[in-house]
Amino acid sequence: MTDLPASGIHGHPHRRIDGRAKVLGTATYAFEQDVDAATYLYPLQATIARGRVRRIDTSAAEALDGVVAVLTHLNAPRLADTDDKEYAVCQSDEVAFRGQFIGAVVAETQEVARHAASLVSVEYDEQPHQVVLPDDDKGLDDPDEVNAGYPSDTAQGDVGAALADAERLVDETYSTPMEHNNPMEPHTSVAIWSAGSGDGDASLLLYDSTQGVHSVRRTLAPVLGLKPERIRVVSPYVGGGFGSKGLPHAHNVLVALAAQLTGGRPVKFALTRQQMFTLVGYRTPTIQRIRLAADGDGRLTGICHDVIEQTSRIKEFAEQTATATRMMYAAPNRRTSHRLARLDVPIPSWMRAPGEAPGMAGLEMAMDELAERCSLDPIELRVRNEPDIDPDSGKRWSGRHLVECFRTGAERFGWADRGEPGARRDGDWLVGLGVASSTYPAFTMRGSTAEIAYVDGRYVVRIGASDIGTGTWTTLSQIAAEALGVEVEGVRLELGDTDLPMATVEGGSSGMASWGSTVVAAVDAFRDRHGKDPEEGATARAETPEHADRKKYATHSFGAIFAEAAVHADTGEVRVRRMLGVFDVGRIVNPPTARSQLVGGMIFGLSMALFEHSVMDARTGHVVNHDFAEYHIPVNADIADLDAIWLDHEDTNANSLGAKGIGEIGTVGSPAAVANAVYNASGVRIRDLPITPDKLIAQSGSTKTGSPQSGHM
Amino acid sequence: MKPFDYQRATTPDGAVALVSDRPGAVYLAGGTNLVDHLRLGIVGPDLLVDVNRLPLDEVGATEDGGLRIGANVRNSDLAAHPAIRRDYPMLAQALLAGASGQIRNAATTAGNLLQRTRCVYFQDVTTPCNKRDPGSGCTAIGGYTRYHAILGASEHCIAVHPSDMAVAMVALDATVAVLGRNGERSIPVEELHRLPGDHPERDTVLEHGDLITAVVLPPPLGAGWRCTYRKVRDRASYAFALVSVAAAIRVEDGRVADSRISLGGVAHKPWRAVKAEDALRGAVVGDESFAAAAGAELAAASPVEGNEFKVPMARRTIVSVLRELAGQSGESR
């Protein structure tokens, strides 16, 4: 194969190829596509959590000037496949969660559509509902497997005995709340339906905001009863996804149904922020009981991680919360389990580092508690429990340099200055340091194809991949250019269109490893066939190469996250003053975009530690704080001194490119690093995220005023 | 959103006439609150009377040495005004603690006073709310109450008024100048907002058609006073107050000679802490008397399930602020 690009592990910094168009506003996102005679959709949503639509009166909406069509379960075109209930939109009178689509208005303008929707009156037959995750696993389901194909439960050795005999023990329950992805650009879909001659030759053109045009096509084709070739999905620019655009959601089906009622006119649909809290997935709340048994030296003898989480009654999504615990530390006796409550709630889905993010939040807080109980430095505790091989699979690591991450970070961050909990004070603020491990699987997904063509003296690289703002436009161009031995300007990348060759979804931090190695393989094929001096129009294709060695190894990224938190001694407010992530993520293709992925991931984790919480109202069944004024994510003022660096270890055992994926690992260790820093600052341990001032005040004694003399709150 | 007419008022009297004559008419200022409400269907006016071109955008001295702030002065401009920064720093701090830079650039003084509660059920037309739909019930009670009242609430509504600016204005004894059908009148800011009682749909004592033309500040507190505005919130900026405290004190010979304290985030109106002020008068400076003063005010607190934390939080914040103003904060103590 082609030698690794000359730039090696560090990569050449390259400005974002799409940056100029985005800054100038000429990059056309899905909703901005210039289509003729557009109409606009506003959805009708159920206002009960469970039951049936008894009566729906659309007459006032239909009578309104400018209304093109009103869709309900009574007149919606039939879908070909309704097995997946998420996509069985408007096919019956059933309501499975509050906010579910029960229809839509299509009108000449967005305002008319929204007003008309408010004129539709609906009567329901309500049924009792259950929307709150129980904290007891009795009667909960044991899923067959959890997300990404992992087993639900694992067991090794005798955990019971290890816990009973432990010299040092942590037995605590940690919880993380429901959280919503909230990319900046809302989920948006523009559908143009061509009826054709009526005999199965209808077709659909969808401009969509998605992490994978091909996955949208493949998923929707059977639902709509169209052959995949009859659907084209186009998505050149995407304003973030964080997993919520990894698969199509109900809105794609709704807009495709509505587009069958407009006589071929395009239908545009952008969800409101509020609607995004119901219809495009979220992170399940988790309740995690974690038990760690250790000997007097802090060597783990038993690890037990039992998780309760939720899914929707109509579709199963079982988050893999405890899977990182299976491979993280050495211990002879280990057990993990996932139990699932099926509730009358919206359907959970992928949210940046599903599984690892909440699971490692729990595990790494527990490790901090164990370090204290063993009177060990938290880093030393982790060093003592560093496994030589993957304890779960028994395989060798493709590369694991976690200890080096800690050592490098400790030096840079000034870890040695860390004091006892509650010991350091700066004016009214208590200040502390915390640390946590981070990890994420290094996936390479097979099944992509790339094509190289030589056109007008440039190499055109075609692959139906996506760039959700992560930098793929730039990094794939760089990889192609380096493999071809030309400047980046000599390459023209095409992506985000199902007319381009098949590509896997932008998920699991696998994009660069999967598409990058596919592009390199296509370059190899091209050079093999056409040499260094190709003729105009020469083309070649290749699929994702098999990496024979990969199966021999356990392939993961690692990182150490450091945080400095300040807690106001009187008010309990928390501010993160500094954070540093040191990562072992293999080869870095483009340092600026890589840094922004890692730092962005850390901000995501900080947000999980301190802010994010979708508040589910048990009575109504909806998330009540469903906008950006009430659902908090960090603002600039919350992000002070934040940095991410990486080690020099390319990992060609993991894949031929040596790059392990950087999209999610920044998020994974950050919540615990912040939580542990809050504990070190205040002496108050909050095990229920997010850590908000009210919880700190309550734990520090609810009636006292802040005592100014002691360090503690 | 429901269709509506739009007219631009050119004189204050003309504006009052336009709105007074039409029950479904409302004033439009910066629109940062009202336009959201139009979209969400919380209100459905049939006429918007735009007051942005009215000549109400000056800050000028009054005869007695105070300041008159035009109703249309933007929150950003007011916070940056030299006289405000010099003589009423507590007000500048409160303004800057509110919303975001972009919103403050658009938000007006009158609009800020008359912004409506952020109660999540009020803002969601699919849930019953006595303030939005009198008699329908209060969904907040028994629900998400983290941002709700601990003082002065009723069984019909437990919402809070969300403004930061207004809390400082109440502590400063400001008044609003109102132009109505029957001419001008003046109302202390403290009396502008109501407690919910049986009529939570009425936020203020204003009548339909009343136009706020200005806020008038009395002369500055002067020498010997120290003041501040402290807002407690989850994130560092762009979040509504869990609790906020506007306070000014004057210390003489180790005792509190005089004080002004008002609280935000705790009631249906900016809450003037008269009982705390009384308790402080003549008290020896120190945590003990500060806590006693806070306790005196909060004795009447009646939190609901989910916002009990606000009582200790308010107490701690009052003490913290007074300690700071008395120069006893942080490492110095």
Ligand SMILES: Cc1cc2nc3c(=O)[nH]c(=O)nc-3n(C[C@H](O)[C@H](O)[C@H](O)COP(=O)(O)OP(=O)(O)OC[C@H]3O[C@@H](n4cnc5c(N)ncnc54)[C@H](O)[C@@H]3O)c2cc1C
């Ligand atoms: C995301 C977000 C966060 C925010 N955070 C904060 C915060 O932390 N602290 C805070 O204090 N505020 C906050 N705000 C609220 C903001 O301060 C108000 O929206 C703003 O002050 C309203 O001013 P406006 O001029 O835009 O009013 P408009 O929206 O135009 O009007 C508001 C109301 O006042 C009436 N009105 C306007 N002018 C007059 C007049 N002259 N006479 C009579 N009636 C009049 C209108 O009819 C309307 O009912 C936030 C707002 C948003 C959207």
Ligand code: SF4
């Ligand atoms: S607290 Fe007031 S505003 Fe909120 S739901 Fe109850 S009545 Fe409505």
